[in-house]
Each structure stands twice: as C-alpha cells, then as structure tokens.
Amino acid sequence: MSSNTLALEATSISKTFGNVKANDQINLEIKKGRIHALLGENGAGKSTLVNILFGLYKADSGTVKVNGEVVDLGRPKDAIDQGIGMVHQHFQLVPVLTVAENIVLGKEPANRANVIDIEEAKKKVKELAENYQLDVDTEATVEDLPVGTQQRVEILRSLYRKADILILDEPTAVLTPQETDHLLQVLKNLASQGVAIIFITHKLREVLEVADEVTVMRNGQVVGSTTPSETDESGLAEMMVGRSVVLRVAKEESSPGETILKVNNLCVHDDRDLLAVNDLSLEVKSGEILGIAGVEGNGQRELVETITGLRNAKTGEILISDTSIIEFSPRQISELGVAHIPEDREKHGLIGAHSVADNLILNRYYKTPFSNKGIRQQKAIANYATEMVEKFDIRTPDIDTPSSSLSGGNKQKAIAAREFSHDAKLLVASQPTRGIDVGSIEFVHQQLIQQRDQGLAVLLVSAELDEILSLSDRIAVIYRGRLIVTENSAELDRNRIGRIMTTGSDST
Amino acid sequence: MSNFRLFIMPILAVALAIATGAIIIALSGSSPVDAYKALIDGSLSDSRSIGRTLEKATPLVMGGLAVAFAFKAGLFNIGGQGQLVFGALIAGAVGYGITGLPWIIHTPLALLAGALAGAIWGAIPGILKSTRGAHEVITTIMLNFVALNMTDWLASKVWREEGVIVRTPHIEESAEIPRWGEIPTGFLLAVVIAFVCWYLLRSTTFGFEIKSVGLNPNAARYAGISVKKIVIMTMAISGLLAALGGAIETQGVVGRYEPGFNAGLGFEGITIALLARTHPLAVIPAAILIGAMEAGGSMMQFKADVSPEITDIIQALILIFVATPIIVRWFLSQKEANELSVSTTWGSS
Numbered sequence: 097m098s099s100n101t102l103a104l105e106a107t108s109i110s111k112t113f114g115n116v117k118a119n120d121q122i123n124l125e126i127k128k129g130r131i132h133a134l135l136g137e138n139g140a141g142k143s144t145l146v147n148i149l150f151g152l153y154k155a156d157s158g159t160v161k162v163n164g165e166v167v168d169l170g171r172p173k174d175a176i177d178q179g180i181g182m183v184h185q186h187f188q189l190v191p192v193l194t195v196a197e198n199i200v201l202g203k204e205p206a207n208r209a210n211v212i213d214i215e216e217a218k219k220k221v222k223e224l225a226e227n228y229q230l231d232v233d234t235e236a237t238v239e240d241l242p243v244g245t246q247q248r249v250e251i252l253r254s255l256y257r258k259a260d261i262l263i264l265d266e267p268t269a270v271l272t273p274q275e276t277d278h279l280l281q282v283l284k285n286l287a288s289q290g291v292a293i294i295f296i297t298h299k300l301r302e303v304l305e306v307a308d309e310v311t312v313m314r315n316g317q318v319v320g321s322t323t324p325s326e327t328d329e330s331g332l333a334e335m336m337v338g339r340s341v342v343l344r345v346a347k348e349e350s351s352p353g354e355t356i357l358k359v360n361n362l363c364v365h366d367d368r369d370l371l372a373v374n375d376l377s378l379e380v381k382s383g384e385i386l387g388i389a390g391v392e393g394n395g396q397r398e399l400v401e402t403i404t405g406l407r408n409a410k411t412g413e414i415l416i417s418d419t420s421i422i423e424f425s426p427r428q429i430s431e432l433g434v435a436h437i438p439e440d441r442e443k444h445g446l447i448g449a450h451s452v453a454d455n456l457i458l459n460r461y462y463k464t465p466f467s468n469k470g471i472r473q474q475k476a477i478a479n480y481a482t483e484m485v486e487k488f489d490i491r492t493p494d495i496d497t498p499s500s501s502l503s504g505g506n507k508q509k510a511i512a513a514r515e516f517s518h519d520a521k522l523l524v525a526s527q528p529t530r531g532i533d534v535g536s537i538e539f540v541h542q543q544l545i546q547q548r549d550q551g552l553a554v555l556l557v558s559a560e561l562d563e564i565l566s567l568s569d570r571i572a573v574i575y576r577g578r579l580i581v582t583e584n585s586a587e588l589d590r591n592r593i594g595r596i597m598t599t600g601s602d603s604t
Numbered sequence: 605m606s607n608f609r610l611f612i613m614p615i616l617a618v619a620l621a622i623a624t625g626a627i628i629i630a631l632s633g634s635s636p637v638d639a640y641k642a643l644i645d646g647s648l649s650d651s652r653s654i655g656r657t658l659e660k661a662t663p664l665v666m667g668g669l670a671v672a673f674a675f676k677a678g679l680f681n682i683g684g685q686g687q688l689v690f691g692a693l694i695a696g697a698v699g700y701g702i703t704g705l706p707w708i709i710h711t712p713l714a715l716l717a718g719a720l721a722g723a724i725w726g727a728i729p730g731i732l733k734s735t736r737g738a739h740e741v742i743t744t745i746m747l748n749f750v751a752l753n754m755t756d757w758l759a760s761k762v763w764r765e766e767g768v769i770v771r772t773p774h775i776e777e778s779a780e781i782p783r784w785g786e787i788p789t790g791f792l793l794a795v796v797i798a799f800v801c802w803y804l805l806r807s808t809t810f811g812f813e814i815k816s817v818g819l820n821p822n823a824a825r826y827a828g829i830s831v832k833k834i835v836i837m838t839m840a841i842s843g844l845l846a847a848l849g850g851a852i853e854t855q856g857v858v859g860r861y862e863p864g865f866n867a868g869l870g871f872e873g874i875t876i877a878l879l880a881r882t883h884p885l886a887v888i889p890a891a892i893l894i895g896a897m898e899a900g901g902s903m904m905q906f907k908a909d910v911s912p913e914i915t916d917i918i919q920a921l922i923l924i925f926v927a928t929p930i931i932v933r934w935f936l937s938q939k940e941a942n943e944l945s946v947s948t949t950w951g952s953s
C-alpha cells in the first residue's frame with residue numbers, strides 16, 4: 097500500500113517506567129479510513145502507546161509521522177493540532193454543561209462582542225452530529241445522560257476539533273451491549289468517512305466485528321498482526337496470551353447448601369433520591385452462583401451497595417446467615433464473611449497512592465498477621481503480597497509500586513485477588529472481569545467456580561450476558577429495580593433474557 | 605516525583621526567597637550581606653541565640669505538625685490559632701490555679717489540660733464535618749474568632765490577675781517547664797512529639813486509616829474504615845498538637861497567658877507544613893528556619909538598620925515559592941517540566 101494512505105506511522109517507540117519496558121521498539125501503521133484494533137494482555141503496553149500518540153506521555157525514543165510528516169507530540173495540544181483525538185475512559189466532560197457547550201468548549205464560536213454565541217454553537221454541533229450520524233440532544237445536560245451517550249459527546253468533541261485520527265482506549269468496557277453495538281456502528285461510519293481509528297478492547301468479538309486490521313502486543317512488544325478474516329476468537333486469544341485459552345469455563349452441576357444471603361422486599365433510593373431498587377427479594381445459597389442480568393442502571397449498583405453496607409435501605413430486610421444487616425457498617429458486614437468486588441475500581445476498589453501490597457490487604461489490614469496491637473507488620477504484609485502477586489499473576493514491578501501505576505486490568509486483578517482471598521461465605525461480584533484480558537478472565541472464572549464448589553455463595557452482577565450465562569447456576573433478570581424472573585440458568589436462553597432486560601416483560 | 609526532588613524543592617524555594625529578600629534589602633538602601641550576617645548573629649551565633657531560636661521554633665513545630673497531621677486525612681486545619689490560644693490559656697489557668705502539687709505532676713497536668721482543651725476545640729469542626737457536612741476550612745476559621753474572643757473574656761473576667769494589665773496570674777513554679785542549659789526543654793518535647801506523629805502515621809494501623817481516608821475516602825469506606833470517626837479523631841489530634849504548642853509557650857516561655865502574645869503563631873503552622881511538604885519530621889528543620897528568622901529579626905534592625913518585617917517578607921516569599929512549585933521547577937530544569945503537572949497536593953509520604 098502506498099504511503100500516502102497512512103494516517104499515522106509510529107516507528108521504534110520505546111518507553112520505560114522505572115525498570116518496566118512498557119513499550120519496546122514498537123512499530124505501528126494506521127491507515128486512513130480503517131479501524132485498527134490494538135490487542136494484548138493486561139500490562140502489554142497498549143495504553144502507554146496510545147498515550148504517547150496523544151502526547152500524554154513522552155516516548156524515550158522513536159518517531160511518529162502523521163500524514164507522512166514527522167511530528168513532535170510533546171503535549172496533547174500538539175496531538176490535537178495534528179488531528180489526533182482521544183476518547184478517554186474517564187470522560188473529560190463538564191457535567192453541568194450542555195452537550196453543545198461541552199463540545200465547543202475551548203474553541204467556542206463567538207459573536208462580535210466576543211461573547212459565546214450559543215445558538216451558533218448548537219447549530220454547528222447539530223450539523224456535525226448529522227454529518228457523522230451521531231444522534232445526541234445538543235441541549236441536554238451532560239450529567240443526565242447515560243454513559244454511552246456521554247461517550248458519543250466525547251467523540252463529537254474530537255471531531256469538532258477536526259480529528260481524523262481517533263483513539264479509543266477500551267471504550268466498550270463501560271457500555272451496555274446495546275450501547276456497544278451502537279458504538280461499533282458509529283466507528284464503522286466514521287471509518288467510511290475517512291477517519292482512522294485506533295481501538296483498544298479486550299473483547300474479541302468486537303475486534304472480529306469491526307476491525308480492519310489487528311496488532312497484538314505482549315510485554316511491550318508487537319508480537320504479530322492479523323486481520324479478522326484470517327483468524328477467530330481462539331486464534332486471537334492464543335496470539336495474545338501465547339497459549340490456548342478456554343473461553344468458556346467448564347463447570348459441574350452446583351450443589352446448593354444452606355441459604356447465605358436473603359433479601360426481602362428491599363427498597364433503596366439512588367443518589368438523586370429516586371426509587372432504584374423496588375420491592376426486591378432474592379436468595380443465594382452456599383455453593384451456587386446467582387447471576388443478575390440487566391441493562392446497567394436498573395438498580396444493580398444500589399442493590400450491591402446496600403448489601404455491602406455502603407448505602408442505606410429505605411425499607412425491607414437483608415439477612416446474612418440469619419443475621420439482619422440492615423443497620424450494619426461495611427466493616428461489620430465484611431466481618432460476617434462478605435467479600436465485594438466493586439464495580440468502580442478507581443472509586444472504591446483501590447487507593448491509588450497506596451502500594452500494591454497495601455491494596456492487597458485493604459480489607460484485612462487491621463487483623464493479624466498484618467497488624468499486631470495496632471502496629472503494622474511490614475514483613476507479614478510483604479510476604480503475603482508477594483505470594484498474591486505470584487498466585488494471581490499481577491504484573492507489577494514490585495509490591496511497593498503505587499497501585500495507580502498498574503495497567504487497568506492489573507488493577508482489576510489485584511482487587512479480585514484480594515476479595516477471593518477473603519475466606520468469605522458470600523462474594524458480591526460486580527463486573528468482576530471488566531477490563532481484563534482473556535487469559536485473566538479464564539483465571540477469574542475458574543476461581544469463581546472453584547470457590548463455589550467449596551461452598552461460597554456468589555451474587556454476580558455483570559453487564560456481560562456471556563459471563564452471566566456461562567457462570568450462573570440461577571439467573572435473575574432485573575428491570576427498573578425489580579427482579580422480573582428468577583430461574584435456573586438452563587431454563588433461560590439469551591433471547592429471552594435480552595427481551596426481559598429491555599422490556600421488563602416475559603411475554604412474547 | 606523522585607525523593608531527590610521532594611527534598612531539593614523546599615531548599616530551593618528557601619534559597620530563592622533569601623535571594624529575592626536580598627534584592628529587596630538592597631533596594632531599600634541597606635547591605636544584604638550585613639543584614640543576613642546580623643540575622644545569623646541573632647539566631648545562630650552562640651548558645652544563647654540558638655536557645656532563642658529553638659524557643660521560637662517550638663510552637664512552630666507544633667503548629668506545623670497540627671496542619672500536616674490533619675492534611676494526611678485530607679483536612680485543612682486553619683484553626684491552629686484558636687486551638688493554640690485555648691491551649692495556652694488553659695495551661696496558664698491550671699498552672700496558677702492549682703497549688704501545692706509537686707512539679708512532676710503539676711507540669712504535665714497543665715500541659716495535658718491545655719492539650720485536651722485544644723483537642724476538644726479541634727474536634728468541633730470534625731464533628732460538624734462528619735455529621736453536617738460543613739467544610740472544615742470555614743468552620744475552623746470561624747472558630748478562630750470564637751476562640752480569640754472567648755479566651756480574651758476568660759483572661760479578662762474569670763482568671764484575671766489583679767492590676768491594670770489584662771492577663772492571668774503567673775503560673776506556679778511547679779508548672780514551669782525548665783531550660784536544659786540554654787536549650788528549652790519544650791523544644792525537645794516538640795521534637796519527641798514530631799517523631800511520635802511520624803511513627804504513628806508510618807507504622808500503625810490507625811495511621812494507615814488516616815492516610816487512606818485522605819487519599820480516597822470512598823475506598824476507605826469500602827474497606828470498612830469509619831470515615832466520620834477518622835475525621836473527628838484527626839481533627840481532635842490536630843487541635844491537640846496546636847494547643848500543646850500554646851501550652852508549652854505558656855509554661856516554658858511567657859509564664860502566663862496574656863492576650864495577643866501568641867498572635868499569628870497558629871497561622872505560621874500552615875507555612876511550616878507547606879515547607880515541610882507535610883512530612884512530620886521535616887517540620888522540625890522548617891520550624892527552626894522560621895524560628896531563626898524570628899529570633900534574628902531584631903538583631904537585623906539593630907545592626908543593619910533593616911526593619912524586622914523583612915523576615916515576614918522572606919517568609920511570605922518562601923510560602924509563595926513552595927506553594928507554586930512551577931517557579932522553582934523552572935529553575936531546577938526545564939526538560940522535565942512538561943512531565944510534571946501542577947499539583948495541588950502538598951506532599952506524598
């Protein structure tokens with residue numbers, strides 16, 4: 097292919113953090129109008145690479161060419177000037193401003209008196225949205241919008257700044273399946289209009305669906321490239337991990353024991369004080385996995401937070417092994433043997449400035465052997481952390497590294513490691529495999545099944561229907577805070593669940 | 605930021621402030637060399653002046669610790685002044701009001717009473733924050749005014765010494781903190797307390813909880829830490845530290861409580877904590893530095909005819925340079941400047 101169709105060309109990019117070679121002589125060619133998927137294990141260096149391309153990190157060595165010319169990407173502003181846009185996982189939007197205001201922010205159209213011309217802004221944004229078939233309500237306030245729409249606003253923001261190279265780092269990790277489908281369609285449209293797209297994901301299905309080309313990274317190096325027509329999911333998985341991966345974990349029939357968690361007629365309000373969980377009842381027995389399927393935002397978060405003591409119930413009852421925990425603090429509930437993988441790893445799951453070791457004991461730092469008469473036992477902490485890092489294959493330079501510098505998936509693995517080692521009788525797992533690579537998903541799933549077999553009761557909340565289907569013994573479908581059906585997973589197929597999730601009704 | 609940078613930045617800030625101060629002195633028509641010589645003369649030249657420097661530094665160590673400690677839990681205690689005057693007054697009251705005790709009991713008793721008063725005074729904004737969500741910056745500032753007026757009233761109406769001057773009677777000898785040669789024992793006490801704070805934050809589970817709350821209160825709550833309890837306890841300890849500075853001042857230096865004697869001391873804690881990047885041990889040299897300027901200021905006027913306010917200007921400059929690290933970084937190196945973003949945090953350890 098001739099060089100003038102290359103939108104971006106990166107040559108021998110290297111970047112070291114301390115003693116970690118995050119990027120090691122990376123070469124990457126991005127073509128105009130193509131979707132280029134970047135795949136790789138957690139910590140392979142994908143985010144580092146795109147952060148370099150967007151001017152957020154400075155490469156130690158290597159060159160980047162945009163449209164055939166060598167450019168210096170010292171700051172994000174340089175990248176934006178070169179027509180590179182990036183959609184961050186944590187959106188960079190101002191919640192209280194409208195969609196139109198957010199999009200034009202920093203490059204506002206002004207009238208003669210140098211005042212923002214808001215009508216002009218709205219008009220421009222509307223045109224832009226129509227051009228790229230990205231429907232958004234320009235006058236809506238951003239904080240009221242669902243995540244998927246906010247992401248569209250982010251994309252529009254880049255396009256408004258005339259981006260023709262768009263970088264998306266795990267954009268689908270926070271989306272519902274419907275939103276994901278929509279995004280993939282949007283990406284295809286953009287590509288057909290000539291935008292070059294760099295797309296990072298851990299979901300192989302998405303790669304096969306939209307990518308034109310695929311580059312696979314491992315340990316900071318490019319280990320191969322392919323196209324969807326040449327391979328399939330297991331082929332991609334093998335390229336990433338370097339061994340064959342079981343994409344669907346095998347499990348025996350469950351043998352449920354006594355009831356561990358019992359929720360009776362629970363009502364909970366959300367942050368805006370609206371009813372989020374509505375007269376909900378459920379039961380999880382020892383040795384079984386109850387999966388909650390549902391579109392995000394139907395009360396799952398509030399349900400989980402109430403069970404784990406982070407939120408107060410309005411009415412109703414929660415029992416853990418016959419102890420009512422309605423008035424209990426998070427600590428008291430944890431002491432009863434409840435482990436919790438929270439849905440938001442940055443907000444709840446980790447203390448970024450604390451070391452990996454301290455985060456691995458975050459739920460037990462006050463107990464022996466980690467604390468003795470109120471004094472921290474550094475040696476015991478270090479030994480334990482070293483053991484966990486090894487067992488769960490957490491990729492970190494050492495246990496004293498602040499957890500904020502781990503790659504996204506390794507943060508998730510650290511949380512999973514901590515909660516799996518809690519000696520709990522109930523595990524409340526919210527999106528337990530969000531952002532982790534296929535190899536690690538396999539591992540987490542195996543752990544879940546193994547602990548279930550040893551008698552753990554698991555309440556699994558996941559936006560991944562595949563995950564719910566392959567792990568759950570029973571499935572409950574939640575819609576607007578109510579459980580519509582709860583049945584053995586054998587009785588429920590994908591279509592039926594999908595229908596109930598979106599309509600709230602089981603009738604055909 | 606690397607350790608080297610953490611260490612070198614405050615030193616550079618001080619150097620820059622001194623250099624800028626020299627320019628100002630020169631502009632005002634005096635010799636900077638003479639002025640700084642006099643400053644050193646008055647603060648570090650012999651054992652007496654060193655003693656004075658340490659004496660001045662003592663409440664500064666405590667005030668700096670108070671601010672630094674609260675900051676570890678993500679709290680800004682601007683109420684050091686109010687807590688300090690309470691500590692100073694109550695220590696003074698116990699120091700003169702109770703008689704007939706041996707010093708081994710009376711001295712610590714007065715110190716403890718002062719400290720306790722400050723802890724209670726400091727806990728109030730903590731409770732207001734935990735139960736009502738009131739921001740501690742607002743409440744501690746307001747409580748400063750309340751404390752000043754309350755202590756004024758107590759000193760002028762309740763515990764007043766007979767005579768024209770508004771002040772409490774001199775404390776009993778049994779409540780006085782003695783000097784150890786030229787070295788004020790109170791300073792040694794402050795140093796010991798700084799080490800205790802350092803150890804507490806570094807090596808205890810309580811310290812871990814405090815830091816966790818400061819770094820990510822959501823995750824701290826998730827981890828089972830009672831954020832409300834930690835906020836109240838941290839504010840109480842912070843108030844205790846500031847008040848202890850006031851109590852030591854009363855029992856070791858002034859001998860009684862006299863309104864206005866401690867004016868501004870509590871606020872300097874903020875400068876010290878910033879300069880020390882909230883590290884409890886770094887508070888000690890930071891306080892000695894500012895203490896030396898205060899001790900040497902009058903000598904500067906006497907010998908070099910530079911008004912002692914120049915030391916205030918230098919202090920203010922230090923504060924500016926420390927609070928806006930970007931200026932110092934510009935001096936340090938321009939190469940890495942774009943990798944470091946302007947941060948609003950003060951320190952990291």
Ligand SMILES: Nc1ncnc2c1ncn2[C@@H]1O[C@H](COP(=O)(O)OP(=O)(O)OP(=O)(O)O)[C@@H](O)[C@H]1O
Pocket residue numbers: 113114116117118136137138139140141142143144145491492493501502503504505506531
């Ligand atoms: N700011 C940083 N400081 C120190 N180390 C870092 C930093 N950012 C990344 N690293 C390290 O560089 C390596 C690559 O990380 P990167 O975030 O690029 O991985 P990734 O491929 O995006 O992984 P994931 O799929 O989990 O998001 C990891 O080992 C990580 O610990």
Ligand SMILES: [Mg+2]
Pocket residue numbers: 142143144265503504505
């Ligand atoms: Mg990443």
